[in-house]
Amino acid sequence: MEELKIGVFICNCGSNIAHHVDVDAVREAVEAMPGIAIARSYKYMCSNPGQEMIARDIREHQLNRVVVAACSPRMHEKTFRNACRNGGLNPYLCEMANIREQCSWVHSDQLAATEKAKALTNAAINRVRYHEPLESLTAEMCPATLVIGGGIAGLTAALELADAAHQVYLVERTATLGGNLARVDLTAPHLDSARDLLTERITRVRANSRITLMLNSELQSLAGYVGNYAAIIRTKNGSGEVQERKVDVGNVVVATGYQEFDAGRITHYGHGKLPNVVTSFEFEQMLRKGRIETRHGKLPQYAAIIHCVGSRNKEFHPYCSRVCCMTALKYAHELKSANPACYVSDIYVDMHAFGKGHEDFYKTTSEVKTLFLMFEKNERPVVRKAGPNDDCEMLIEVNETLSRERIEIPADLIILMVGMEARADSGEVARLVNISQDQEGWFMESHPKLDPVATTTDGIYIAGTCAAPKDIPDTVAQARAAAARILGKIAKGKIEIDGVFAEVNEDRCSGCRMCNELCPYSAIEFNDQTRRSHVIPAACKACGACVAACPSGAIKGRHFTVEQLHAQIDGVLA
C-alpha cells in the first residue's frame, strides 16, 4: 500500500454546520491522526474556490486520499469527485462525511454535535484508507434499435431513427401497422383524419430501407445489456409455421400501446345485452362506414355519450384516460353534422379539455346544442330499455350533479367512452425487457418528471400509451424523445459503465451458485464449463445483494468492500 497522504476538508457551510459543530475542534482532533497530510476548514467547500483548494492541495501535497466533511453525499458527492479529478486524483479516492443534514441540522446540543461530527469524520478517514481507484468501463454501442409495436409511437420512433441512417427492427404482433389509431376515423379537436396521419407514416416506413419490418412477429427473448442486446424475434408466416431470427441491437423502444377497457364489465351499461349500446371503437367503425344508425337502421333522434367508462372510479381504474373527453366532443359534432335533428346528450364526470384548442372545441360543441349532464364518478348512470310509450329506445337514469336532480335521459344510441388499460400481456413484455410496472400495469419510467421515456434498465425506452394513457401529440413527442435519447447514445459510440459494480474473484468462487438467483437484473451468469459465476459490469446496478450473500466472500463490491465498511464501523465507534 503506498504511503497514505489524506487531505481532510471540513466545511462551515456558512453557519449551517458552524452554528452547532465546532469545526476547528473537529479539525484539531483529526489533524493528529496517522496518514493525515493536511486538514483544513473552509466557509463553503462546494464553492469554486473551495473546489479549487482541493485540486491545489492534491497537487501541492501529493494527496492520494481526500475526505470532505460537509453536507450529504447525495448533494455534493459528484462535485467533490470532480474536484479530485481536476486535481489529478481518481474520483473514487474521495469520501464524504455528512455533518450537516445528519448532524448540525438535527442536533442543537453543540458538544454532542461536535463529538458526532468527529466520529463521522473519523469514520470517513478510516474508510478512505481502503478506497481503491476505479475506472469506468466502456462498451461498444450497437447502432441498431429494436422497436416493439407498430402503432403511431413505434412508427414515429422507427422513422426518426431510420432517418438518422441507423438500422431499425420494427416488430409488430398483428399483420397490419397503425395500432389503435388505425381503428379511429377523425381525431379531435381539428377533426383531421387519422388515416391521413397513418398513411404518411406507413408509406415512409415501408419505403425506408433501413427499417426491417417484421409483421406477425413477437419478441421471444432479450439478453445482454445496453449497447449489446441480442433479441430473438419469432415470426408466424402465412402458413402458420414459425421462424426465429436473432438480431443484435443497442437499444429497445417499447411502444406496445394500450387495450380498451371491456365495457361489458360494467353491467349497468348493458353493453352486449342492449343492441344500441356501443363502445367508442364500435362507433368509430360506424363513422368509417359513413352511416350513423341504430342496429335497426334507424337514424337516432336521441344520442347519448357516457364518459369515464372504466376510468376514474374505485372499482376499475382510478386514473383518467385523458383522450375520451375530446373524442366524446368529436362524436357530438359528428352526430350533429350527420343528423342536425338529433338531440345529443353528453353524460360526463369532468370535462378534461386540457390541450391546445380543446377549450374552444368544448365551447363549439356547446354551441351545437349538446346537452351536457354531469354525474359523480362513483355513482354511475344506469341504462335500461325504454317502455312502449316512450319515444326512445333506452333511458339512462343518473343523479345529475349540476341540478342535483335524479333524471332520466332518452337515448336511441348510447356511445360508451371506454378508457385505456394496460395490455393483458404487458406483464410478459415487462419481464422480457426487464422493466417494472406500476400497480395498474403501466410500464414504470425512470423519473416521472425528469426522465419520462427512459426506464430504470439502461437501453430500454418506453414511448406512448404503454407507459400511461396519453393523446397523439404526447405519444409522438415521447416517441421522438426516445429516438433522440438513443441517437444521442449512438452518436457517442461508446457507453460508459459506472466504475461501481460487483466483481467475482474467480480464484475464490466455488461455483456454489448461491448468488445466481439473487440478482433482479440477472447480471450474474454461470459459466458451465469453468463452473464459475461471472458478473456483467454493464448490467450490474451495484446494490450489493450478491456481495453480502456470497458465502466464500468471493464477490467484491467495488467502492463498498468489506474492508472499507469494517473500517467505517470501527471509525464511527472510535
Added chain:
Amino acid sequence: MAAKKLQIALYWGAACGGCDVAVLDTNEFILDVAAVADVRFWPIAVDGKYSDVEAMSDGELDLALFDGAVRNSENEHVAKLLRAKSKVLVAFGSCAYMGGIPGLANLVTKDEILATAYLSNASIEPGNQTVPRARSAVDGMTLEIPSFYRRVYRLQDVVDVDYFVPGCPPAPDQVKAVLLAVVKGELPPRGSVVGASERAVCDDCKRTKSEKKVKSFHRPFEIIQDSSRCLIEQGILCMGSATRSGCGVRCPNSNQGCRGCYGPLPGVSDHGAKFLSALASIVDSKDPKEIEHILDGLPDFISFAYRFGMPASTLQRSYK
C-alpha cells in the same frame, strides 16, 4: 554428514485426541516421519514428560503441533512452554485453530457447566455433590489442579502461532502434506492457513448445483435425499459453500451436510455470520410471517453456525 534429524513435538490441549489419531492415520508414512524426525514429546504416543521439555533449550524443537483448545491453566502453560521451545508452532486441527467443539461451551457460563456436571446431574447421588476447586486439602496435603477458565480460548489467543491447520480432524493426506512441507522447508508465509484449499467445499463437491430457492429446512432423516443434487437446495443444512475445501468432501459424500470444520474462506472474518447471510438470502419468500415460519426449521442455528468456531466468532461468547 547425515542431515540432523528434525526435532518435533505434539501436544493435545482441550481435545478429543482425534487429531493425534489423524497423524497416525497417515499409516506407514509415520514411519518415514520417524525416519527423519525424533518425536521428543507426544503425550498420547511417547513417554516424554513436561520436565523433558522444560529442560530443552529455546528453539530446540523444529516443529510443534498443538491440537485442542485452551480451556484451563495447564493448556496455557504447556502452550507457552512449547512456544518458547519450538521454532514453528502449528495450531493443528479446528480446536486449536478456532476453538472447535469445546468452544461451544462459550455459550454458557462456567457455573452452569460445573452445576450441570457436578450438581444437578441425574447420575449424582444426593449428598455427594462436590465441585472441583483449584486448591483443596486432601489427607493433610493441599491438592492443586489446573484452574478451569471461565471460557475457552483459541491457541492464538494465548501464544503466537506460526501456522494453522483446520479440520476436525485434518484429513490424513493434509497432515502428510503439512509434514512434508515442513520437512522440505517449503512453508508459506507465517500466519497462513495450510492443509486446506482456498476455495469452498462446493468446488470439489460432485453434486449438481442449480439456482438456490429454499421453501423449508429439514433434518437429513426427515426427507428422502437426492444424492446427486446439492443438499442445501433440498433444504438440508450444509455449510459447504462457506467452508474451505480440502477435507475431500467427506460429509456431503455421505449424505450429511458439511458442518464447517475447515473454517471460513480467506477474507471472511466471521464464519457463522457469513453463512447466515448466504442462507437467509435464498429463503424463497417475501412475506415476513412466512419467513419466520421457514426459519423455525432452523432450531438453535447459532450452534450450527459456530459448531467449530464459537471462540473465533466476532462476539466469541454469550453475554447472558
Added chain:
Amino acid sequence: MAIRVNPKLIDELETYGAADVQNCYHCGNCSATCPFSKEPFVIPRRSMRNLQMGLEEKLKGTFEPWLCYYCGECSQQCPRGAEPGETMMSLRRWLTSRYDLTGISRLFYRSWKAELAALILVSLVTMVAFLVMGFSLGHGSLGVYAGAGALFPDHLVHILDLALAGLLAAVLLTNAIRMWWLTTGRNRNLHISLWSYVKNVFLLPYHFLFQARYSQCEKKLPWLTHLAIFLSWVTMEVLVILLLERFHSPETVWAAHVFGYLATIGLLGGTIYAMVGRVRKRETHYKHTHPTDWMFLILIAGAAFTGIVQHASYRWLGLDSVANIAYLIHMMFVVPLLAVQIPFSKLSHLAYRPLAMYLATVHTDALASQQAGAAQTEPVRLAA
C-alpha cells in the same frame, strides 16, 4: 322518481327570446353576481339548468324568474355568452303563457303577427263600439265633448271601464291562482301555515306600488324609470276611473289636473326613454327586444300622446270635435292595451311580480321553520 329530460324544450324557449342557453357550463358567475340569489333561491343558474335539461314541470313550478329584475349583471359576467339575463326574461314570457289556460298568450308570444292582428282587431272593435254608442245610444254629436249631448258621455265610459276592469281582474286572478297552485299549492313537502299567508299579505300592495325589490339592484335608474311609468299609469287609472267627471267640467280643477299632467309626462317620458334605450341597445337589458316589448311600449306611448292631444284640444283650444276624435283614438290604444296586454302578454307581470315576492317570503318562512325542526337533529358543534 327520476324526472324525464326533454332536450326539445330549449327549441321552444328560443321562440320566447332565449338564445345560447346551451352555452352555459354552470360556472356560477351569474348567481354569484346576482344580488337576489340567496338561499333557497339560486338565480339565475337553477332555471338555466332546468331549462337546458328540459325539466318542464320544475320550470313551471318555480317563480325564481319573477325575482329577477334584469339588471343584466349576470349576462355581462357570463364567460360563455349564454345570456342568462335574457333567458330569465324569456322564461318570464314562457311562464306567462303557462299561467294562461286559454293558450292565447302562448300564441301571441310564439308569433307576433298574431298578437298584432289581435290588437288591431280589438282597437277596430273599440272604435266601432264607441261610435255606435256615441251616435246612436247617447245621441251625442261630434261637436260636443263634455256634459249633456257629449259624443262619449261620462257615465257610459264609466260603465265600459268598470266592465273592462272587472273582466281583467277576473282573468288575472285565475292566472295568479294557477301561478300559486303551480309553484306552491301542488308542492307536497312544503307546509305553509295559514298565518304565514296572512302575516305577509301586506307585501302584495307594497311590492305592487313600489317595486321595492327593483330598488335593490345596483343601478337605480332602471328602477326609477319603471317606477315613474308605473305610478303615472296608476295615477291615470285612478283619475280616469274616479275623477272623470271633474275632468270634463269646464273650469280647470288644478288639484286634479296637475296629477294628470305629471302622470302623462311620466308615461310619455318613460316609454320614450325605454324605446330609445332599446334602439341604442347600450344597456344589457335593452340589448334584446322581443316584438311584444315593442307593441307594449307603442301602445302606452300612443295612449299617452292621444290623451294629451285630447286634453289640449278640449281644455286649451276648445275644439271639442278634435277632442272627441283624439279621445276615440286614445281609447283605440287603451282598450287593446288593457284587454290584450294585461291578461295575455307583458303587462300581466304587474300581478305576477308582487305575487312572486309574496310567495318567496312565504316559502322562505316555511323552509326556515322546517329546517329549524331539522336543525335540532344536527349534531351540536361547540365553539372552538
Added chain:
Amino acid sequence: MSFEPKIVGFLCNWCSYTGADLAGTSRIQYPPNIRVIRVMCSARIEPDFVLRALASGADGVLICGCHPGDCHYSEGNYKAMRRYPLLKRMLKDYGVDNDRVRLEWVSASEGQRFADIVTDMTERVRALGPLRIKTDLQTDMVER
C-alpha cells in the same frame, strides 16, 4: 450524567438515507446517539457488520431499508427482510437483547418517521444500559 448509548445506523442510499437527510432539511431534532453508515441497498448489509459493530462498542444497531415494493433495486430489501430475523434469533442466543438491533422501513419522504425511530430506539437502548462486549472481550484476554 445519564448513560449515552452509541447506536450504529446502516441506511440505504435511495430511501432511508434520503429520509434522514429530509429530517435534516426539515430541522427535525433527534438524539445524536446514532451514527449513520451509508450503503447502496439494505441488501448490502451483512450480519457480520452488525456483530462487528456490537463488538466494537456499539450499544445498538439500526438497519433501515425501503418499504417492501419501493426498493430502487426492486428486491434488495427482501434480502434484509430474510437475514434480520435469523440474525435476531442468533443474537438472542448470544444474550444480546432484541431491542438493541432493529430493522425498520423508512421511505425517502418519511423524515419525521426516521427521527421518531431514532428517538424511540435511543430511549429503549438507554433503558437497557451499556452492552460492554468490547470491554468484556478485552478483560477476557487479561483475566482468565
